[in-house]
Amino acid sequence: xxxxxxxxxxxxxxxxxxxxxxxxxxxxxxxxxxxxxxxxxxxxxxxxxxxxxxxxxxxxxxxxxxxxxxxxxxxxxxxxxxxxxxxxxxxxxxxxxxxxxxxxxxxxxxxxxxxxxxxxxxxxxxxxxxxxxxxxxxxxxxxxxxxxxxxxxxxxxxxxxxxxxxxxxxxxxxxxxxxxxxxxxxxxxxxxxxxxxxxxxxxxxxxxxxxxxxxxxxxxxxxxxxxxxxxxxxxxxxxxxxxxxxxxxxxxxxxxxxxxxxxxxxxxxxxxxxxxxxxxxxxxxxxxxxxxxxxxxxxxxxxxxxxxxxxxxxxxxxxxxxxxxxxxxxxxxxxxxxxxxxxxxxxxxxxxxxxxxxxxxxxxxxxxxxxxxxxxxxxxxxxxxxxxxxxxxxxxxxxxxxxxxxxxxxxxxxxxxxxxxxxxxxxxxxxxxxxxxxxxxxxxxxxxxxxxxxxxxxxxxxxxxxxxxxxxxxxxx
Numbered sequence: 001x002x003x004x005x006x007x008x009x010x011x012x013x014x015x016x017x018x019x020x021x022x023x024x025x026x027x028x029x030x031x032x033x034x035x036x037x038x039x040x041x042x043x044x045x046x047x048x049x050x051x052x053x054x055x056x057x058x059x060x061x062x063x064x065x066x067x068x069x070x071x072x073x074x075x076x077x078x079x080x081x082x083x084x085x086x087x088x089x090x091x092x093x094x095x096x097x098x099x100x101x102x103x104x105x106x107x108x109x110x111x112x113x114x115x116x117x118x119x120x121x122x123x124x125x126x127x128x129x130x131x132x133x134x135x136x137x138x139x140x141x142x143x144x145x146x147x148x149x150x151x152x153x154x155x156x157x158x159x160x161x162x163x164x165x166x167x168x169x170x171x172x173x174x175x176x177x178x179x180x181x182x183x184x185x186x187x188x189x190x191x192x193x194x195x196x197x198x199x200x201x202x203x204x205x206x207x208x209x210x211x212x213x214x215x216x217x218x219x220x221x222x223x224x225x226x227x228x229x230x231x232x233x234x235x236x237x238x239x240x241x242x243x244x245x246x247x248x249x250x251x252x253x254x255x256x257x258x259x260x261x262x263x264x265x266x267x268x269x270x271x272x273x274x275x276x277x278x279x280x281x282x283x284x285x286x287x288x289x290x291x292x293x294x295x296x297x298x299x300x301x302x303x304x305x306x307x308x309x310x311x312x313x314x315x316x317x318x319x320x321x322x323x324x325x326x327x328x329x330x331x332x333x334x335x336x337x338x339x340x341x342x343x344x345x346x347x348x349x350x351x352x353x354x355x356x357x358x359x360x361x362x363x364x365x366x367x368x369x370x371x372x373x374x375x376x377x378x379x380x381x382x383x384x385x386x387x388x389x390x391x392x393x394x395x396x397x398x399x400x401x402x403x404x405x406x407x408x409x410x411x412x413x414x415x416x417x418x419x420x421x422x423x424x425x426x427x428x429x430x431x432x433x434x435x436x437x438x439x440x441x442x443x444x445x446x447x448x449x450x451x452x453x454x455x456x457x458x459x460x461x462x463x464x465x466x467x468x469x470x471x472x473x474x475x476x477x
Contacts, residue, residue: 012164014165014168018312023074024171028196032199034188041183042156045152058101060180072089075169079311092430099447100150110122121460125154128208130208131151132161133210136213137163138268138314144173150454153451161190161191161197167189207232218237234450237436237441239436241274243261243275244277244400245278245279254401257398261424263309267371272369273424274367287375291354312349316347318348323342333361336355353372353373356376397420429447433446
């Protein structure tokens with residue numbers, strides 16, 4: 001049985017993907033009313049001393065910490081991810097506060113240059129105003145929270161429009177802000193689908209759009225706002241990420257890193273490895289290990305015992321699309337190493353799949369957002385780097401094996417915003433910038449650098465009393 005997400009034009013329903021049970025039901029929000037409330041709350045919130053706003057964010061972190069286990073349960077039930085992973089997402093929500101406070105102080109600090117004759121030259125930062133945050137379903141708390149917290153610290157008000165697939169998690173997150181005494185007009189939840197998102201993005205009283213999601217939706221936002229340079233737009237749009245495999249004595253470790261890169265969160269991470277690019281000389285050593293370890297991965301519902309490595313994908317439609325994509329790769333010359341299977345026809349569980357696409361003449365440059373890894377054999381390192389760059393995306397890339405000179409060469413030539421060595425493509429640090437190039441982003445990296453797009457610099461020259469004279473160009477009195 002397939003479960004629809006919307007049951008009427010004025011209501012949204014969220015079902016647990018792992019079980020099909022109804023989790024949450026609520027009304028569609030009104031973008032105009034939300035923007036009006038956010039605009040009304042802006043002046044008082046932005047006038048509040050930044051130290052006070054930071055203290056409220058710390059209260060929010062404490063509220064999330066107090067409700068960590070029920071919060072993780074909601075995330076696990078709504079996304080289908082294992083409880084262990086849902087708990088790490090809650091910890092990331094908590095950790096984002098102190099990271100954002102440090103980032104704001106470092107990235108947007110005040111500067112003054114004093115001069116007895118010229119007065120004071122100063123640089124300070126102002127909030128943009130009303131910010132629309134559009135969140136994804138794969139990390140429905142952590143990723144939007146990475147926009148919301150720095151935006152609030154900077155003095156903006158926020159309207160959070162979550163994915164229509166994860167409204168329950170979004171509601172829990174926003175309630176934690178309100179329980180911490182952040183005013184309800186300062187951070188609001190706008191429940192809805194694409195229509196509500198479009199209305200929010202295009203509204204003339206919205207000053208900025210902070211988006212995490214697909215390239216298709218991000219490009220649509222960018223196109224919509226192309227004639228509005230007054231709006232700040234930060235886009236994080238996923239990737240077709242490569243992991244390049246050179247020779248290494250640590251074959252078992254390399255196999256584990258590849259699996260972590262490709263199949264964590266059922267492959268539903270924007271930084272997940274989609275392509276394993278491996279030297280011909282290493283292929284026969286790594287592939288048997290990779291296949292053996294992948295076959296041992298437990299795929300199950302969030303609360304299963306023993307704990308699964310990964311759960312299901314977000315819904316049946318996504319599972320159908322991924323399975324069809326695997327079959328399409330096979331029909332075009334891909335050689336399956338591990339087939340993708342549907343253990344339950346009516347639920348979106350997928351087994352992780354590996355397919356060799358070396359002999360395909362035209363590999364699709366798309367983000368297949370699930371547990372599907374393509375393997376591409378190459379003769380040498382130059383060919384590996386060329387293949388890694390053979391994409392319009394540019395979010396994350398990793399090099400496995402080799403030495404420091406190899407990584408330096410990889411760093412110099414690979415085109416991505418995140419470049420790792422002997423580490424997975426995913427699991428980026430919140431204490432570093434997070435973003436990509438090409439179809440992966442618009443040069444507005446998030447995480448530690450989110451402070452950059454949440455406030456804008458204003459320069460001024462100042463004196464306590466007016467002091468000026470005109471020394472040339474005056475006629476005699």
